[in-house]
Amino acid sequence: MRALLFSFSWRELKHHPWRNAAAVAAVMLGVALAFSVQLINASALSEFSQAVRAVNGQPDLELRAVQGGFDESLYQRMAADPRVALASPVLEVSTYAVTQTAAGKTERLPLRIMGVDVLAVGSMAPALMPVPASNADRFALFAPGTVFLNPAAQQLFGGSSLRLQSGLELRGVSVAGTVGAGGGPLAVMDIAAAQDLFGKGGQLSRIDVRLKPGTETQGFIASLQLPPGITATAPGDAAERVSRLSRAYRVNLTVLALVALFTGAFLVFSVLSLSVAKRAQQFALLGVLGLTGRERLRLVLAESVLLGLAGSLLGIALGTALAALALRLLGGDLGGGYFSGVAPSLQWNGAAALTYGALGVLAAAVGGWWPGGGGPQQPPPPPPQGRGGPPGRRPGARGGGAPAAQTPPPPKTPPGGGARGGAGKGHWLSVALAAAGGLLALVPPLFGIPLAAYVSVGLLLVGGITALPWLIALLYDRLSPHVAHHLLPLLAVERARRVRESAAVAVSGVVASLSLAVALTVMVASFRESVTRWLDVVLPADLYVRTALGSSASDTAYFSPEFVEALGRLPGVARVGAARTVQLLLDPARPAVTLIARPLDDPASALPLVGRLLPVPPGHIGIYVSEPMVDLYGARPGTVFRPLSQSLGVTVAGTAAPPFYVAGVWRDYARQFGAIAMARADFESLSGDRRANDLALWLDGSAGDAQVQQSVRALAERQSGAGALLELASVSELRATSLRIFDRSFAVTYWLQAVAIAIGLFGVAASFSAQVLARRKEFGLLAHLGLTRRQILAVVAGEGAAWTLIGALAGLTLGLAVSTVLVYVVNPQSFHWTMDLMAPWLRLGLLCAAVVLAGTLTAWLAGRAAAGKDAVLAVKEDW
Template sequence: AGGRVPLRIVGVDALVIATLAPALLPRPDEDAARLAIVAPGQAFLNAAAREAVGPDARRLDVQWRGQRHALDIAGHVTAGGPALAVMDIGAAQELLGRIGQLTRIDLRLAAGIDRAAFIASLRDAPGWPADVQIAEPGDAAQRVSNLSRAYRVNLTVLALVALFTGAFLVFSVLALSVAKRAQQFALLGVLGLTPRGRLRLVLAESLLLGLLGSAAGIALGTGLAALALRVLGGDLGGGYFAGVAPTLRWSGLAALLYGALGVAAAGIGGWWPARAAQALPEAQTLKGLGAAAAGGGAGWLPLALLAAGVALATAPPILGLPVAAYLSVGLLLVGGITALPALVALLYDRLAPLLSSRVLPMLAIERARRMRGTAAVAVSGVVASLSLAVALTVMVASFRDSVTQWLDVVLPADLYLRVAGGGAGAGAAVDDGPAAFTPGIVQRLDRLPGVARTGTLRLRTLLLDPARPAVTLISRPLEADPARTLPMIGEALPVPAGRIGIYVSEAMVDLYGARPGTEFAPLARALGGTGAAAPVFFVAGVWRDYVRQFGAITLEARDFERLTGDRSVSDVSIWLVPGADEAAVQRAVRTALAGDDAFAGDALELSSVGQIRATSLRIFDRSFAVTYWLQGVAIAIGLFGIAASFSAQVLARRKEFGLMAHLGFTRGQVLTVVAGEGAAWTAIGAVAGLALGLAVSVVLVRVVNPQSFHWTMDLLVPWPRLLALCAAVIAAGTLTAWVAGRAAAGRDAVLAVKEDW
C-alpha cells in the first residue's frame, strides 16, 4: 500500500493448529493451490495486514535482518490485532533463517492433570534450559493488557475530572436559579412549604439535571470516542501503539456506572444551593433584603484535609497503580477550596486599611472581606479549574524539559543509521537473531570522507517474566564514565571483580527489584547461562529511559560479544569531522551500502540528530495536546461558575445598588465597584488556584508519573506561562462581573428601593 508496516510472522503446523489456536488456522483463497497451507512462500494475512497491503494485492514484500523476501498471499486468518502473517512452520524457519529452531511450543494437557504440578515437574527436569519460560494462556493477554494499563488508567482519571468540574457547574447554575427564585421560595414557605420541602425540591432539580446531562454526555462521549479512534487511534496520536486499529467497545454496564456517577456529581453540586433554599429567611426575602452572609466554616477541616492529602502522597502504589496519589490530589483540592475563607481573611484584612481612603476600591474589598464565605463559594469553581490547569501545565512542561535533556544525552552523534522497521516491540518474544550491520559494514562507514568516528548499538528483546512485556537489552560501548553515554541517576558503582556490570532503567528497579549494588540473576537465565559457569551480573547504576516503559538493560558491547558471540549491530551512530557537509556524508553512506541488496531502496533510515529530536518532540506535543483542551474546558467551566455566582449576587442586591444610586453613585461607579469585587474575588481564586496547582503538580511529577510509568522527571515551573494564565483568569473574572452587574445597575435598581412587601 506504499509504506512500511511492522509485520509479525508466525509459523504454525496447519494440521494441529485448529485445536490449539483456531484464529491462526490458515484459510486459503478459492484460487489458491491445494497444498498452499504447507507450501513454502505462502502467507495468510489477518485483517490489519490485508488492509496494509491493499485488498487486491497478491504478493507481499518483507524484510528481515536486512534481507528482502517475496511471499505469495494465499489466504487469510481470523486473528485480530496488529499486522500478522501466518506460514507453514517449515517455510517460516527457512525464510527467517531459523532451521531447527522454535520460539514457542503449545501444550494441551490431558484431562485431570494438575497444571501447577506439571509446570513444576518440567522445571525440575534434568537439563531443563534456564532461558525457557513457561507461560499459561492468560499470560499473553495479561502482557498485552499491561502495555496500556497505566495509559488507560490515567485517561480514566482525567475523564473523572469532568465530574469534579461538572459538580461545580451544577452548583453554579442552581445557585443562580435559587437566587432568581428566592422570593418565590419564600412565598412557598409562607404558603406552607417546609424548609425541608424546599431542600428536596432543589435536590430533585439537581438530580434531574444530572440525569439529562449524563444521558447527553454518554451519547456525546460515545460519538467523540468513535471519532478519536478513527482520527487519532487508541493513543490519541502519540504513536505508542503503532499498527493497532482499535474498534469502539461500548459497555452498557460501564455507561450506567458513569451515568450514575454523573447524577451523583450533580446531586453533590446541588446540595449547597438546596441548603441555601432551605435556610432562606422568609420575611426578609419577601422584602428583598436577601439572605445572611455565609460563614467561614470549621477552621480545622481544611488543615485535616490538606494533611491527609500530604500523607497519601507518600503512600506506595496499589496493584502497580498510584491510587493513593489520586486520592491525595482530590483531598488537596478539596482542602484548599475549604480554606478559601481563611485565605480571604488573611489577605484582605491586611489590605483593607491601605484602601480606606479610596471609596470604590474600599467598597469592593470590604464586601469580599465581610462576605468571605460567599466569596469562597463564588470562586471555588475557578480555584478547582485553575489548579488543575496549573498542575497539568507544570507536569507537561517538566516532562518536556526532561525529555529534551534526555535526548541531549542519548543522541550525542550527528547522524544515526538503522534498517527501516528494525525496532522490536515491547511485547515481542525473545529476539536472538543477528542484527543488520556486520563489523565489516561498520568499518566501511568509519572510513568514509567526513566521518570522524562511529558508534554502535545492539538491541535485543528478552522475556524475563511471562506476565510482563519483554525488556530490551542494549549492547553498546561504554566509556570509563557511563554518565557520558547514559542519562544516569546518581553515581555509577564500581563493578566487583568477576562480575559483569549492567546499567538498568528505572523501570527495572520498580518491576524486577534490580537495585544498584545487587546481582541480577534473571538476565543470566534469559541469556542461557546455567550452573557454576553462568555469568553474574552486577547492577552498577540506574539510568533514565523515556522510550522503554517496561525496562531496559545496558551492557558493555565487549561483554555482550563474549557472552553471545554476536558482533552484529542494530544501529550505527556517526560523528562528523568539523565543517563536514552533512548532506554529502549522507549520500556517501547510501552509496557505500547501495551494492548490498539488503539496503536497497528505502530499506535504510538515515536521520540527523535534529530530525530525530524534532520528530520526538512533535510526537510528545501531539500526545499531550489533549491536556490543553482539558485545561481550556476546565477554566471555561470555572468562569461560567463565577459568572453565575455574580449574576445571583447582583440580582439579590438590586436594592443595594438602588440605594447607592440615591446616595449619588453613578452607574459607572456602581459597575466599577462590581468589577472591583470581581477582581478581588478572582484574585483570591488565582492565588489559591496557583498554590494548589503547584502542590498538585508536585504529586503528579514526583508520585503519579513514577508509579504509573516507572520513570522520573525534573520539576520545572514555567512561571511566565502560569502568571499569564492567572492574569487572564483575573481579567476574565473582572469582565464577567462587570457584565453581570450591568443589568442590576440600571433604572430597575433605582425603582427596586420602592419595593416593599
C-alpha cells in the same frame, strides 16, 4: 403542594434554557470523555484477547524462548515424550513487508510471520491453519517462499506477492491463500520455509504442548529440566497481562476525564445559586404556604438531578460517538502503545454506561446541595408583607421585599478581626484535610494504581476550597487599612471582608478549575523539560541510522558487521557507535524488557543516570538498568541481577558467564517496561552476536549532513540493494520529532485545561450575577447618595478583581501542591519513571492574570444591568 413544586421547578428549567444548558454541557462533557475512554479500552482489550486466543490456540503448556529462539532438538524430546499428546513447533518473526503505495512510493509496514507445522497446527490452533486459494497448488502448504495472510494483512497487501525484510535484504514470497486468525497483520508459512527465509535454521520460538489426560502440569514441567533461556508456563491469557499493564494508563486517562465532572459540579452549583437568588421572593411565598427547609432542599436537588440526568444521557450518547470515531480513525491505541496493530470494533457496555451516567447525576446533585440549603443555614427570608408591614415598622420597610441573598449590615468588629471568629473552625478543618492529603501521598500504590495519591489530590483541593473564607480574611484584613481613605477601593475590599462566605462561594469554581489547570500545566511542563534534557544525553551524535522501526523486529531488521565497518570509512564520518537491542522475556507475566548493548566507555556521560555510579567489582559484568527495572524486577544498585544470567543462559569458553552487577540506574522515557544497558564488548563476548540495530555517526565536518546521508544510502544500495530500507535523521530532526509526538500526546490535556478554566469563569459569572441581582436596591441607594453609574460599576469591577485575585492566589497555591503529588507520586507509581519538577512561572503568571482579568470583566458586565435605572426604581419601592 407536590404539583405546585413540580410546576415551580419545571417553569424555572423551561424559561432559562441557555443558563441551564451550560450546566448540562459541563456534565455531558465529563461523562462523555470518561465513558469514551472506557469503551475504547474495553473494545481494544476484547479484540486483543480474541486475537491472542486464536493465534495461540488452547495448549496445556507453552515452552518459550526468553531471548530470540532455542534449538529445535527440544521439540524432538517433547514429541517423543509418552506424556505428550501433541506438540506443535512455532517460529515467530517480526519483520517488515515492502509495498508500493498508490502514488508509487515504497512503504514499509510491520508484519508478523508465524512458521508452523501445518500437520499439527490444525489441531492446536485451527485459526492458523492455512487455506490455499482456489488456483493454488495442492502442495502450497509446504512450498518454500509461500505465505498465507490473515484478513488484516490482506487489507494492507492486496497483491499476489510480497517482499519481506531480512537484515538489509528483501526476500520475495508469494501469497497462496488465507488464514482465519484475527488481530494485526499476520502471515503464516511452513516452519522450515520460515527458518530458511530468515536464516534461523534449527531454531524455534515456542512449542505448544497438549498433555495426555491425567498428566499433572507442574510435575511435568519439573521433570523436563529445561536448559537456561527457556520458560515453561501454562498459557495465561495475554490480554490479562496487557490489561494489568495498561491499567494505570487507563485509570489516569479516566481520572483526567473526570476532571470535567468535578468542575461541572461547581458550574451546577453556580447556576443553581443564581436560580435560587432570583427566586428568593418566590421561596419566601412558598414558605408562607408551608414549604419547609427540607422540602426546599429536595426541590433544588430535584432540579440539579434533572440537569445531571439530561447531561448524563447526552454524555453517554456523545461518548459512544467519540469512541466509535476514535476506534475507526486511531484504532485501540490511545497513545500508550498497548494495543498497537489492533483495530477493534465498538463493544457497547450497558453497565459502564449506567456507572458513568450515575456519576454525572451525582456530580450535579452535589452541585445543587449547597444552594438548596444543604450547607450552613441562613435565616429564611421573611414573607412578603405589602406596604403595611408588621406593627412597629414603617410602610414598605425593606424586610418584606428584600431577596434572600440580600446582605445584612455587617456586625461591628474590631479592626483586623472581623473574619476570625467564624473562620476558625473552617480553618482547622482545612488544615486537617490538607494534612490528611499530604499523608496519603506517602502511601504506596494499590494493585499498581496510585489510588491513595488520587484521594490525596481530592483532599488537598477540598481543603484549599474550604479555607477560602479564612484566606480572604487573612489577606483583606491587612489590606483594608491601606485603602481606608479611598472610597471605591474601600467599598470593594470591605465587601470582600464582610461577606467572605459569599466571596468564597463565588470563587470556588475558579479555585477548583485553576488549581487543576495549574497542576496539569506544571506536570506537562516538567515532563517536557525532563524529556528535553533526556534527549540531550541520549542523542550525542550528529546523525542516526536505523532500519528497524521498533525493537520487536531487531532480530530481522539489522546491520551486518561488514556494513558498520564500511560506514566508518565513508568521507565525512569521524566515528560510528553501534548499538544492538535484544528483547528479553524475564517474566512471562510481564512484557519483554529491552537489552541495549552499546559503547559505554564513560557511563556517567553516556547515560542519563539517576543517583551515583557504582564501581563494578572484579569478575562481574556491569549493567545499568532503567527506573522501571528497579520497581518491577528489584534490580537495585549494588546488587547482582540474577534473572539476566538465568535468562541469557550464555557461557564463555564453556564456563558460566560472570554475574551481572547493577552499577547504576538511568532514566528511559522510550521504554516503559524496562531496559538494561551494558557495554557492547561484554555482550559480543558473551553471545557472539555482532549485529547492530542503531548506528550513531559523528561527523568530522568535511561533508554536510545531506551529503553523508546520500553516501550512507549509496553504500546500502551497493551492498544489498536496499538503500530505501534505511531510516536516517539528524539529531535536530529527532529532537523535533520526539517533542512533536510529546505535544500531540498531551493535546487532550491542554484542551481539558481550557475547558476547566472556562467552566470556572462561567461559575464566577453566574455567582456575580446572583450577587448583583440581589443588590439592585443597594446600587440604587448608592446612586441616591451621589455615586455615578460609572463609579458603581467600578466598585463592582473592583469586587470582581478582589474576589478573583484571592481565587487566583489560592488556585495557584493549590495547583502547585497538586502538581507536586502528580510529579513525585502519581507519575512514578503509574509509569515507574521520574521527572524533575519545573514550574513555568511566566505561563502560570499569565494564566492567573488572565483569570483575574476575566473575573473583573465578568463582574463589570454583570453589574451593568443592575446599576441602571431599574436600580433607582427598586429603591422607590421602599418609600
